[in-house]
Amino acid sequence: MRNWFTAQELAGLPGMPGTDRNVKAMAVRNGWEGQRRLGSKAIEYAFAVLPPETQSALLAANVNANAPTEVAEPVSNPVANPTERDRKSASRLSDSQRDVMTARLAFVREIERMSQVVTQQRAIETLVGLAKTGELSPYLDERVTRANDRKTEDRSLSERTLKRWLSDYRKHGETALAPARRQKDMAVPDWAADFLRCYQRPTKPSVEAAYAEFAGKCQGERPSIHQVRRFLNKLSPEARETGRRTPQELKALQPFKRRSTKSLMPCDVYTADGHKFDAEVLNPRTGKPYRPETTTVIDVATRRILGISIGEAESTIGVMDALRDAVQRGGMFAIFYVDNGSGFANDTVREVVDRLGGTMTHALPYNSQARGLIERAHQTVWVNAAKKLPSYIGADMDKHAGTKVHRLSRKQLRETGSTRLIPTFAEFMAGVEYEIETYNQKPHRGLPKVRDPHTGRLRHQSPNEAWDAALGEGWQPLLAPVDLVNDLFRPQVIRKTVRGEIAWAGQRYFMSDLRELHGEEVRIAYDVRDASRIWVRTLEGELLGEALVDGNASDYMPKPLIEQAYEKREQGQMARALDKLETLTGKRVELLAPSSAPSAQLSHEEMAAARQHAALQIEELNTFQLPGDSVARYRLWKQLDARLREGEQLTEHEARWHGHYPSRSEFTSMRDLFDADPSQQVHA
Template identity: 30%
Template sequence: MGAVLAMTKDIRQMSDLPAALNPDPWESASEAARSVAGFREALVSPLAELVNNGASINHAAALLKAQLDGGMANPRTLHLARVLGSKGLSVPNIKRWLSAYLKGDKASLLPKYTGRVRQDYGWEARAVALYNIPGKPGYADVASRLIEEGFEDVTESRVKRYLKALPATLGEFSPARIGPHLHRLTRQKFQRRSLTEVLVGEIYAGDGHTADCYVAHPNTGKPFRPELTVFIDPKSGFVPGWWLTEAESTVSTMFALSHAMRQHNHVPAWVYVDRGPGYRAKLLSDEFTGFYSRFDIGVIGALPGNPHGKGWIERFFRTVRDKHDKFFAGGTVYCGDDMAPETNRRLSADLAMGRRTLPSLKQYVDSFTHWLEHYHNQPQDKLDGRTPAQMWAELKPVSVEIDMAAIARPREECTVSRQTVRLHNRFYFAEALALYDAKKVDVEYDLHHDDRVWIFDKKGRFVVEAKLVNKIGVLPASRLEEGRDRRLQGQIKRLERKADEARARRHDPLSADDQFTALDSLGPLLPPPPPPPPSGEVIHIDLLSWKDDK
């Protein structure tokens, strides 16, 4: 009950309830509105005598209108008509003003008067409190609850009219009903971004998105959804780089960004990315060896839980879903939230029976590449009828200035010892490293091949190419393969823990014997019955022979 009272208090602080809004329209009206009401009263007051003498309100109003139109009214009436304006002096309005004057209702003569003051039934505050809970009860549910709690004069129609008249902060989409975070995202203002001063290619916005369709996994052939990592230029809407992987990771981010840099030989000044580990890991953001610092790329971190800040790329992913994924492979493998649930449920059965066929990952890549080329050459309203490709043609490239093959090579800091460096449980040797013994160097490596690394001093100058001389344990030749093995071991461990939990749940925590033993150990729930009264006070009656004896 305390929580309900607190909610009611908060609701009262947010906005006055409609029953308390303008309880007396005349008292809350402005001086100008009251003056208009006074002029209307003075205009129709002479007609009251006609009505009192037997004339109808309709005839009295029509008579005044005819006199005003013909200019036959007295100077006072003509002056009042000019003050009020001829547009509002219609027969229906004169009838309404005359009726209000006869009833003594001054408020009805006010401009924009909407009707009588609503009666307060006493359940309004409680209705608002019930309506503004996260369960989102309906009007009928609130009315039923009010009746159950003993409130009088409650009907569904009254509750519905009252709740529909609530201010937006207490209505259907109030923060209490839909949650403050969603209310802030969908109902409150947000800061719009301007790209007027931004140059083409100056900022890349990056994010990952799981494709809304199934393809065959390259290794298992089972259905899976690839992860699409994209970097888009917000100024032009052009997508300079993208990458498809099994899951979003630091490596997929680096490959997508390096693909954009290799494809167009251009280094952006800024990247606008999430604050998650896939975009802010040490491999990318380290001050000395990170991918961003190597190319002097500034990082703008999007605020958590604020999709408006990434509207450019979120809108692009929506376009990919609607324009490409829904039609890929004839639309038979689409799995978005608006896909027919029945079709999604039957995917596994249809695949097993051959009614549907999974496209390969290469088919998806080819289809997406073809669609993206089409997208780049379609005029867009936000670009004033120009295409993203036409806008991208205005790019003034900032050259990468290094070997294109080296762009996607990550770096890590290592210490030289005995002309060798140790990296990821691998040892690399070069005679020139004798000059750097016990010193820290930056080691650049290839994710696909581990037979060599490239050594740079702390000033970024190339030193030597070191060869692999030894491995600790059994390691694959590719660091990507090593990562896949590590991920596989983690998956196996998690599955083993799940199997152990299932085995443990197989045994009932309480057997039937345990339950019977527990029941026997319980004492009597009721006190023992009192002893019978003494035999002298007992009256013995034989019910079978009592009637015959009588």
């Protein structure tokens, strides 16, 4: 705000003559204080000696002429200057509160600037007068409405309002100019506990159903359903869903920590879990459809699948078999991270891990999110593999298509003992090997990025590339000899000898050297896949030799431990089925004879050869790239067939597959499933 003005600048203003000559004459006549302007011959006069109407005109012109960035700094005020505390408080304001605060601060700054020339009262009166006549600058005029923070039509300035803003600002800083906002009433009403008892249940009743039950029990004044809804909206999702979800489901609403694996090396941590396959496979022992239980072992650092095992249910045998596979393929591990399932949390697996020199760590109950890596692998490998089969029975399977496949497959099993819609165990194992190899070769978003040597683009490493990269940096896996691995995976128990025999797992094992140890305790080691023998040691660990099953008998064929487990499981299932039939009919039900099918003739030796058969099929698949699901393969065959009919020449691999595919059961099942129904034709 200027304090001196020349005669030329004053000429024509209210209370002043129209020419600068007459202004000078008026100044001489009234004895105005004057001084020569620096660098000029012009005489300038003090603002204080000018007539009141001239001062008002100069004040109004000055208010409208100055841009916001040209506002002078206010007089130093330790309270008004924003401190670190003020800035932190301002950061907690909402956008609307901050807008009102800055609008009010603009008027405070303008009053302070004008107060350097005139009194504060005069500055306030000038701003109020300009606001009433609508002569404020566009910048200040826009902030009048925002600064008042009212919903009424009267949003002008008043002397009292401006003085209150000045007082608040000088006492408490700029944050005092922010208006208070009404906060949510977070008080818990008296009826809340009674209503939540009706609402927070695992059955997840709706608000209307819970309110209806609550209203029937409510004593005293009853809230409306709208009050109930407003109360629920104030609760956090976690507080609202407590009781309606299990602790495991509630974790989906809670904050979590992301685990980084960048500092891990291969074989530092193995993680494993079981998964019930979402498609039916023909049981190699019975020829009947069943859903296999898969156990997968993954190296956490590289995400590489190292070990698998296929069984009928999660069990110690399956876990040890998968862990044996992982140790043989990858090497010794430091930590074995698993859940608390019965197949993992047992002394047998713990003993094997201890003997390997590793540490077994269990995840907390209801905390499957902590093992998201293995859960994600289940979706990528097993769920996607199941969706490629016609026998898929997952939740997102089309209901009518699933029913049709189920009926047709059961009809074929009854009539012929086999079906073309459900893969055999050998076909299933071939698909398993293919899916695992595909997973290990596919880029994984949890691994570092590298530049693709073929495309030149950045992409994530695949598990195999991450493993090879660690080898290239000098890391070497700790490999165990085959004999040592076999010995380590033989669990040990203590048993008593009786006349050279040892009773174990429903069998009797004999060794002539045990005659001298009659009645004494020894340690025996057994193989989960070979029940023909056990290894006998003293309690001090000295190996005595091998005891053969019924070694003192003849003409007896032992059953492996896995076969015994299968039989025990089948007997339990039969007993439960008979109990259910007796409950339904009220009559005694007896099992006269077991049913069989021609396809139930696969021996245990054929199961052991399934992996070799799978490798041969993988080699065949790699020579000619085929689609991943049966429908797409059938569509490809029809396309190739159409090309042949038109006289087009097929490549060697295309011709070979085109001629071989119709002989497969999949081709016949796809043809029966789709071409028999005109509404579901598969078009080439």
